[in-house]
Amino acid sequence: MGxxxxxxxxxxxxxxxxxxEASNAKGDTPKKSSEIKTLMLSSSEIKTLMLSSSEIKTLxxxxxxxxxxxxxxxxxxxGVKRKRSKxxxxxxxxxxxxKSKNREQGEEPSAAxxxxxxxxxxxxxxxxxxxxxxxxxxxxxxxxxKEQVEEARRLKIKMKEEEEQNxxxxxxxxxxxxxxxxxxxxxxxPYFPPExxxxxxxxxxxxxxxxxxxxxxxxxxxLFFAQMLDHEYTTKDVFxxxxxxxxxxxxxxxxxxxxQDLNKCxxxxxxxxxxxxxxxxKNMSKEEKLVIKQTNQKMVEEYxxxxxxxxxxxxxxxxxxxxxxxxxxxxxxKQGMLKKRIQPEDxxxxxxxxxxxxxxxxxxxxxxxxxxNTVTWLASWTENxxxxxxxxxxxxxxxxxxxxxxxxxxxxxKLKACVEGIRRQYTQDLKSKQMGTRQRAVALYFIxxxxxxxxxxxxxxxxxxxxxxCSLRVEHITVHQHLDGSxxxxxFDFLGKDSIRYYNKVPVEKKVxxxxxxxxxxxxxxxxxxxxxxxxxLNKHLSSLMPGLxxxxxxxxxxxxxxxxxxxxxSNKSDNPAEKLLSYNRANRAVAILCNHQRxxxxxxxxxxxxxxxxIVARKEQLALAKTELKQAKKENKAKGxxxxxxxxxxxxxxxxxxxxxxxxxxxxxxxxxxxxxxALGTSKLNYLDPRISLNYLDPRISVAWCKNMDVPLDxxxxxxxxxxxxxxxxxxxxxxxx
DNA sequence: GACAATACTTAGTATATGACGG
DNA sequence: CCGTCATATACTAAGTATTGTC
Numbered sequence: 001m002g003x004x005x006x007x008x009x010x011x012x013x014x015x016x017x018x019x020x021e022a023s024n025a026k027g028d029t030p031k032k033s034s035e036i037k038t039l040m041l042s043s044s045e046i047k048t049l050m051l052s053s054s055e056i057k058t059l060x061x062x063x064x065x066x067x068x069x070x071x072x073x074x075x076x077x078x079g080v081k082r083k084r085s086k087x088x089x090x091x092x093x094x095x096x097x098x099k100s101k102n103r104e105q106g107e108e109p110s111a112a113x114x115x116x117x118x119x120x121x122x123x124x125x126x127x128x129x130x131x132x133x134x135x136x137x138x139x140x141x142x143x144x145x146k147e148q149v150e151e152a153r154r155l156k157i158k159m160k161e162e163e164e165q166n167x168x169x170x171x172x173x174x175x176x177x178x179x180x181x182x183x184x185x186x187x188x189x190p191y192f193p194p195e196x197x198x199x200x201x202x203x204x205x206x207x208x209x210x211x212x213x214x215x216x217x218x219x220x221x222x223l224f225f226a227q228m229l230d231h232e233y234t235t236k237d238v239f240x241x242x243x244x245x246x247x248x249x250x251x252x253x254x255x256x257x258x259x260q261d262l263n264k265c266x267x268x269x270x271x272x273x274x275x276x277x278x279x280x281x282k283n284m285s286k287e288e289k290l291v292i293k294q295t296n297q298k299m300v301e302e303y304x305x306x307x308x309x310x311x312x313x314x315x316x317x318x319x320x321x322x323x324x325x326x327x328x329x330x331x332x333x334k335q336g337m338l339k340k341r342i343q344p345e346d347x348x349x350x351x352x353x354x355x356x357x358x359x360x361x362x363x364x365x366x367x368x369x370x371x372x373n374t375v376t377w378l379a380s381w382t383e384n385x386x387x388x389x390x391x392x393x394x395x396x397x398x399x400x401x402x403x404x405x406x407x408x409x410x411x412x413x414k415l416k417a418c419v420e421g422i423r424r425q426y427t428q429d430l431k432s433k434q435m436g437t438r439q440r441a442v443a444l445y446f447i448x449x450x451x452x453x454x455x456x457x458x459x460x461x462x463x464x465x466x467x468x469x470c471s472l473r474v475e476h477i478t479v480h481q482h483l484d485g486s487x488x489x490x491x492f493d494f495l496g497k498d499s500i501r502y503y504n505k506v507p508v509e510k511k512v513x514x515x516x517x518x519x520x521x522x523x524x525x526x527x528x529x530x531x532x533x534x535x536x537x538l539n540k541h542l543s544s545l546m547p548g549l550x551x552x553x554x555x556x557x558x559x560x561x562x563x564x565x566x567x568x569x570x571s572n573k574s575d576n577p578a579e580k581l582l583s584y585n586r587a588n589r590a591v592a593i594l595c596n597h598q599r600x601x602x603x604x605x606x607x608x609x610x611x612x613x614x615x616i617v618a619r620k621e622q623l624a625l626a627k628t629e630l631k632q633a634k635k636e637n638k639a640k641g642x643x644x645x646x647x648x649x650x651x652x653x654x655x656x657x658x659x660x661x662x663x664x665x666x667x668x669x670x671x672x673x674x675x676x677x678x679x680a681l682g683t684s685k686l687n688y689l690d691p692r693i694s695l696n697y698l699d700p701r702i703s704v705a706w707c708k709n710m711d712v713p714l715d716x717x718x719x720x721x722x723x724x725x726x727x728x729x730x731x732x733x734x735x736x737x738x739x
Numbered sequence: 740g741a742c743a744a745t746a747c748t749t750a751g752t753a754t755a756t757g758a759c760g761g
Numbered sequence: 762c763c764g765t766c767a768t769a770t771a772c773t774a775a776g777t778a779t780t781g782t783c
Contacts, residue, residue, distance in 0.1 A: 321773070329751075329774065375746065389745065390773085404747080453749095454777060463775075497776055498751055536740095539778070552748085552777060599751060608766070615760090696749055719769070 168311040170399040171406065171728040179374045181400060185351045187306035187315070189358030189366075190379045190392050191299060192344070193322035196220040203273045206266035207259055217250040221338055224325045226270035233327060233335065242336035243325055250338070306378060306394070307355075314395035315378065320347070326385045330464035330499025334385055346381045376400045386462060397724035406728055409699040411548045412556040413739060419557065422545055423448065430511040436532040440541060442515050443469050443530055447554050450506065451594045453497060454535045454551035466495045469551070470535050475525035479517055480505075488513035502596050559591045559697035564739045566590045567706050578668045580710050584703075584717065585672055591694040599690040609673060616666050623659040630656050695722070700729035701737045708735035 176183075198219060204211045205222055214222060225234065225243055233239050244262045251259065259265065284292075303318045323341040326334055344364035351357065353371040360366050367381075379392040394400050415422075426448075429441035446452050447469050455468020467476065476494035483489040486507040496502045508516075519529050535551065542549040566587035571580055630652035637645040676689055700718075704726070707714045714723065714730065723730060 317772075319772090327752095327774085332774095377746075380746090386774090387744095388774095391746070393747080401748095408748090456777065458776095466775085468776080497749080498774075500751085535777075536779090550778065597750080604766080611766080618760095690751080693750060721769075 167727060168313075168399060169731065170311075170403065171732060175403075181376050182308050182373050183352075184309050184355065185306060185373070185378065186355035187351060187358060187378050188303050189349060189360070190347065191303040191319045192342075192361060193320060196223075199223070199270065199273070203269045205270060206268075208264045209266075212255075212258065214255060215252050218247065218252070218255055220323070221247045221250050222265075222267060223270055223274070224323070224338070226267035227274045228325060229267060229271045236335065238331075238333065239325075239336035242334060243338070246336075246338035308394070308399070311399070313398040313400075316393050316395040316398075316401075318392060320381070321383075321390065328464060330466065330495060332464045333461055334463075337385055340384045342381050348380045350375065350378055350380070397721070397727065402725065402728050405725075408553075408556060409560070409701070409739075412553055412560055412699065414546060415549060415553050415557045416561065416739065418546055419448075425545070427509075427511075430509075430515060436537070438515055439519060439530045439533040440538060442512055442519070443533055443538060444542075445508070445512055447551050448558070449508075450492075450504065451555045451558050451596075452502075453555070454538065456535050464495070464499050466497060466499055468496060468535075470530055470533055470538060472529040473525065474520050474523045474527050474529055477516065477520065477529060479513065479520070490516055496596065500596065500598055555595065556697045556699075559595060559694055560699045560702060560739050562591050562594055563587050563694075563698050564702050567702070571706070571710060573710060575710075576664070577712065577716075578664045580712050581716060582668050582672060584706070584712075588694060588698075589676070589689060591698065592689050595694055595697060597690045597693040599688055601688045605688075609670075612666065612670050612673070616663065616670060619659060619663045619666060623656065623663055626652065626656045626659050699739050700726035701733040702739050704729050704733040705735050705737035708733075 196216065196219075198216055199205075205214055205219070206212065225247070228234050234243075240262055248256050248259070300318075304315050305312050306315055307313075320342045321339070324339050326332075326337045326339045328335045344360040345367055347366055348368045348370060349358055349366050350370050350372055352373075357369055358366075377391040377393050380389050382388070383390050396402075396405075422444075426441040426444045429437050430445075432438050432441065447454070453468035455471035457471060458466075467473065472492075472494065476492060478491040478493070480489040480491060481487065483491075483505060488510050489505050489507050490513065492502055492504045492506070494502055516529070519531075523529075523531075539550045542551065542553075567584065570586055571583035575583065630649070633645065633649045633652045637649050700722075703717050704714065706712070707717060718726065
C-alpha cells in the first residue's frame with residue numbers, strides 16, 4: 001500500500017521554517033536522477049598504522065585466545081570463550097567457512113609480524129608514488145612501471161586478505177543470553193579536551209570602549225562567543241540572551257557588576273585572534289601537519305580502542321565533548337547557552353570488574369566505576385543543557401553495533417511477512433466505534449504510507465517545536481475535498497526531526513479523510529490531532545501484532561522494500577557500469593524522498609555544476625583529439641609497421657577508452673546532480689535531497705546481492721567504512737538474497 | 740498510568756582529507 | 762607542487778523506545 005505510492009514519488013516540499021515559503025509547485029517527477037559517488041578507496045585502505053606497543057600487545061593478546069594460560073584473563077572469561085568456540089564450530093556449519101580457517105589456526109601477529117605489515121604498507125605507498133611518476137614519464141620506463149603496478153596490486157590484495165583474517169566474524173558466533181552485551185570489557189577511559197589557556201596579553205576585550213581584563217572563566221566563555229561571530233547564530237536574540245545570561249554566571253561579581261549589556265561588548269580582538277589561528281593552521285607546512293596527524297593517530301591508538309571479549313574494537317566517540325555554546329537546530333529555545341566543561345568527577349566509567357580500570361586524569365577521580373554488562377557504553381556523563389545522558393560507545397563496525405543493526409533488518413523482514421494482515425487490520429479499525437482505535441488506525445496509515453516518524457511527546461520550551469505522527473497538531477494539516485485532480489487530499493506542513501520541514505499533499509482513502517476531519521472538529525490549531533493516542537499506546541498495539549514491531553520498523557521496512565523494488569525495476573544486467581550506478585542512485589533517491597532526507601545545499605552548488613559542465617566539454621575535446629591521434633597513429637603504423645608504432649597505437653587506444661569512460665561517468669554525474677537539484681528546487685529553494693542518510697534504513701544485503709547480480713564491484717556502492725560496518729552482510733549475502 | 744530516566748539509533752553540519760587538474 | 766573541490770569522517774543534536782519509579 002505504502003510502497004506503490006512512493007514509487008510515484010509525489011513531490012514533497014521540505015525545508016526549514018525560517019526559509020521562504022515554498023511555491024508548492026507540484027512538478028512532474030523528474031525521470032532521471034541519482035548521485036554518483038566517486039569512491040576513492042585505495043589510499044584509505046593503505047592507512048599507515050602507527051603501531052604503539054599497546055596495540056601490539058592487544059593484538060597479541062587477542063590472537064592468543066587459544067592459549068589462555070599465557071594471559072591474565074580470568075578462568076571465567078577463557079572458559080566462556082572456549083565454550084563459544086565450540087558453539088561457533090557447530091552453529092556456523094551451514095555458513096561459508098572458508099575464511100575462518102586461518103583464524104582458527106591461531107596465527108599470531110607478533111611484534112615482528114606487525115612491523116613487517118607496517119613496512120609492507122609503506123612499500124605500497126612508495127610504489128604508488130613511483131607509479132604515479134612513471135605514468136607521466138617516458139614511454140621506455142613503462143615496463144618497469146608495469147611491474148611495480150603489479151607489485152602494488154599484489155600488496156594491496158595481500159593487505160586486504162590480512163585485514164579480512166583479522167576481522168572478528170561475530171556473526172558466526174552464538175549469541176549471548178538475553179540482555180548480556182559482553183563478558184569482558186577493558187578501555188582507557190575517555191579523552192578529555194585540553195584545558196583553556198588564557199588569552200595572550202596583547203589581545204583585549206573591551207567593554208564600553210574600555211579594556212577589561214576578564215577572569216579566566218569569563219574569558220573562556222567570551223572566546224566561545226567571539227569564535228562564532230561570523231555565524232548568524234550570534235545575531236539571534238534568543239542566542240544572545242541565553243549566552244549573555246550564562247556568561248554572566250561565569251563572571252566574578254565585579255565583572256557582573258560592570259558588564260550589563262552585551263551590545264557594549266567588543267570581542268573584535270578575540271575574534272581576530274581566532275581567525276588568525278585558523279589561518280596559521282591552514283598555512284602550516286607539510287611537516288607540521290604530519291606531526292599533528294601523527295599525534296592524533298597516537299591518541300586514537302591509546303584511547304580509540306577497547307578490548308571487548310578478546311577483540312580489539314574501535315570506539316566511536318572516545319573524546320569528551322568540549323565546552324562551548326550550545327547550537328540547537330531550528331528555533332531552539334536554549335541556543336546560545338553554555339555547554340559546560342566536563343570533569344572526570346562527572347563521568348561514570350563502565351567496564352569489567354576484572355579489567356584494568358581506566359586511570360582518571362592526574363588529581364582527579366571518576367564519579368563512579370560500574371560493571372554493567374547489560375549495556376554497551378564505556379563511559380557516560382550528564383550534559384547540562386537538557387540534562388540528558390551522553391555516552392561513549394563503540395564504532396559502527398563493532399560487534400555490538402553490527403549485531404543490533406542486523407537484528408533491526410531481521411525485524412523489518414518479519415514485518416514484510418505480516419504487513420498485509422496489519423494493513424487489513426488498520427483499514428478495518430478506521431471504522432471502529434472507539435475513537436482511540438480510529439486515531440491509531442489513521443496514525444498507522446500515515447506512518448506506513450508516508451514513513452512518518454512516531455512522534456514522541458516533548459517537553460515544551462526545552463526543545464525546538466517539532467512533531468512526528470502522534471504529536472501532529474491541527475495546524476499542521478489542511479484537508480482538501482478535491483485538489484489538483486485528486487479527491488480527499490491531506491496537506492501536511494510541519495517541522496520534523498532537526499526542524500526539517502515536511503511538506504506533502506497526499507490523496508488518501510476516503511475513510512481516512514473523513515476521520516481526519518472528524519479528529520479536527522471543535523479543535524484549535526494548537527490542539528493535538530490525535531488526542532487519544534501517543535507513541536506508547538501505538539507501540540503497545542504494534543508489539544501485540546508482531547513481536548518487536550514498533551513504529552520505526554515501518555520506516556525500515558518501507559525504505560528497504562522500496563530500494564529492492566526500484567533496483568529490480570530500474571536496472572538491467574546488460575547496462576554499462578555507469579548506467580547501473582545511475583539506476584542504483586535513482587533507487588536510493590526514491591528512498592530519500594520517502595524518508596524526507598535533506599541537507600543544506602553546498603554554498604557552491606551552481607559553481608560546481610558549471611565546473612562539471614566545463615569539465616565535460618573539456619573532456620569531449622580531449623576525446624576528439626585522442627581519437628584523431630589514434631587514427632593518425634594507426635595510419636602511420638600501417639604504412640611503416642614499426643613495433644614502436646604498434647605500442648603507440650595501443651596506448652592511444654587506451655587513452656581513447658579512458659576518455660570515453662570518464663566522459664560517460666561525468667555525464668552520468670551531471671545528470672544525476674541536475675536531477676537531484678530538480679527534485680530539490682521543484683519543492684524548496686534551499687534544501688537538497690540527501691540520499692546518503694537513508695543508509696540507516698536500507699538492509700545492506702539488498703545492495704550486496706544487487707552488486708553480485710549486476711557484477712558491480714561493491715566498492716562502487718559502499719566506501720571503506722561502510723564496508724566495514726556491513727561486513728556481516730557482505731560476508732553472508734548470496735545473490736539470491738531477498739529482503 | 741504518568742512521568743522521568745536510561746539507552747541506543749538516526750541525522751544534519753562542520754571539518755579533515757586526499758584526488759585531481761593546472 | 763599547489764590550490765580547489767568533492768568526499769569521508771568527526772561531531773553531537775535530536776529522535777525512538779523501553780524501563781524504572783512513585
